Amino acid sequence: xxxxxxxxxxxxxxxxxxxxxxxxxxxxxxxxxxxxxxxxxxxxxxxxxxxxxxxxxxxxxxxxxxxxxxxxxxxxxxxxxxxxxxxxxxxxxxxxxxxxxxxxxxxxxxxxxxxxxxxxxxxxxxxxxxxxxxxxxxxxxxxxxxxxxxxxxxxxxxxxxxxxxxxxxxxxxxxxxxxxxxxxxxxxxxxxxxxxxxxxxxxxxxxxxxxxxxxxxxxxxxxxxxxxxxxxxxxxxxxxxxxxxxxxxxxxxxxxxxxxxxxxxxxxxxxxxxxxxxxxxxxxxxxxxxxxxxxxxxxxxxxxxxxxxxxxxxxxxxxxxxxxxxxxxxxxxxxxxxxxxxxxxxxxxxxxxxxxxxxxxxxxxxxxxxxxxxxxxxxxxxxxxxxxxxxxxxxx
Numbered sequence: 049x050x051x052x053x054x055x056x057x058x059x060x061x062x063x064x065x066x067x068x069x070x071x072x073x074x075x076x077x078x079x080x081x082x083x084x085x086x087x088x089x090x091x092x093x094x095x096x097x098x099x100x101x102x103x104x105x106x107x108x109x110x111x112x113x114x115x116x117x118x119x120x121x122x123x124x125x126x127x128x129x130x131x132x133x134x135x136x137x138x139x140x141x142x143x144x145x146x147x148x149x150x151x152x153x154x155x156x157x158x159x160x161x162x163x164x165x166x167x168x169x170x171x172x173x174x175x176x177x178x179x180x181x182x183x184x185x186x187x188x189x190x191x192x193x194x195x196x197x198x199x200x201x202x203x204x205x206x207x208x209x210x211x212x213x214x215x216x217x218x219x220x221x222x223x224x225x226x227x228x229x230x231x232x233x234x235x236x237x238x239x240x241x242x243x244x245x246x247x248x249x250x251x252x253x254x255x256x257x258x259x260x261x262x263x264x265x266x267x268x269x270x271x272x273x274x275x276x277x278x279x280x281x282x283x284x285x286x287x288x289x290x291x292x293x294x295x296x297x298x299x300x301x302x303x304x305x306x307x308x309x310x311x312x313x314x315x316x317x318x319x320x321x322x323x324x325x326x327x328x329x330x331x332x333x334x335x336x337x338x339x340x341x342x343x344x345x346x347x348x349x350x351x352x353x354x355x356x357x358x359x360x361x362x363x364x365x366x367x368x369x370x371x372x373x374x375x376x377x378x379x380x381x382x383x384x385x386x387x388x389x390x391x392x393x394x395x396x397x398x399x400x401x402x403x404x405x406x407x408x409x410x411x412x413x414x415x416x417x418x419x420x421x422x423x424x425x426x427x428x429x430x431x432x433x434x435x436x437x438x439x440x441x442x443x444x
Contacts, residue, residue, distance in 0.1 A: 049126040052098035053204050057120035073118045073217040080112045093158045115276045119212030125204045136176050150186035159200040216245030218278045225249040225320035226329035230266035233331030235377040240359040242278045249323045251316050255289035262385035269380045275431040285427045298412040302398035305339040310351035317352045318423045327355035343400040
């Protein structure tokens with residue numbers, strides 16, 4: 049078996065734009081499989097065929113392909129002629145020493161010119177397997193499914209399907225910029241937007257050297273993990289501690305968190321526009337913490353002219369935690385650290401900060417100069433998969 053058959057689902061609904069979506073997915077597959085011996089990758093009648101070289105590792109391929117967005121499922125497959133005898137012989141050969149409790153044969157005929165119908169092929173191949181192997185047939189809940197897909201040039205056969213990541217291929221949506229903390233929520237928010245085909249710029253606010261570098265190390269790990277999905281990531285580190293000290297001296301305790309968040313959005317907007325991003329993304333959830341009331345979220349969003357997307361806004365903590373565990377970011381997020389969200393935070397932040405009240409507080413601050421200084425001092429790291437991170441300058 050020297051082929052991977054990739055199936056997509058949502059892409060099939062894209063009408064006249066479908067070829068472009070498939071082209072992007074093929075490009076992403078080539079990038080993700082770099083360094084693995086691959087013969088060719090091409091679109092074939094509603095599926096993508098990946099020809100494997102003799103040294104290709106199915107285990108390595110499975111791990112990489114399973115993370116790519118735009119894929120419904122994929123399978124390690126064999127390729128056989130459109131003749132019943134050679135096809136059945138190839139299937140029996142590759143079934144090898146498998147000993148399932150039951151099986152069924154499932155056939156799809158993309159080429160209707162083949163003389164046998166799908167049910168006829170299922171009965172013929174299934175009967176031959178039963179005769180040779182002695183396995184029990186179970187059409188409802190089989191332990192093993194033998195899939196056959198009849199195409200104009202040849203047939204694919206495979207035993208089971210691996211689930212894909214779903215969504216849309218990276219690069220088919222507009223660019224976004226996500227405020228990424230070391231916590232549980234924002235990595236999930238970034239992942240959700242990546243899954244819709246949007247390349248996501250990752251922006252992390254830290255308070256080093258007032259606090260340790262722990263939060264920076266955590267977001268590097270998170271960025272590296274998310275890059276296995278979107279293949280290229282840019283992580284921007286913004287020093288925020290000095291700005292927090294200025295806010296501490298000029299703003300009443302109850303309003304500080306809102307002012308902090310408004311400053312973050314202004315800085316993130318400047319960075320996002322440099323990267324040609326169309327909107328900002330946050331991991332905020334209504335009512336999750338005292339500062340995330342609907343009143344506060346509205347007041348905070350007023351600080352930017354960009355659209356603010358909150359993909360987790362209606363979820364609860366258990367739902368977000370379950371998704372973080374599934375995508376692999378939870379273990380990293382649970383590493384103890386000190387981040388800027390915990391620095392100079394009052395015990396009782398305002399839950400209903402009015403815009404005019406916050407704007408009066410901000411009048412005591414050189415907001416424009418603070419934003420300019422933070423953007424100028426930002427450090428940028430680029431991640432690619434499969435590759436290592438590279439540190440670049442912010443203007444690159």
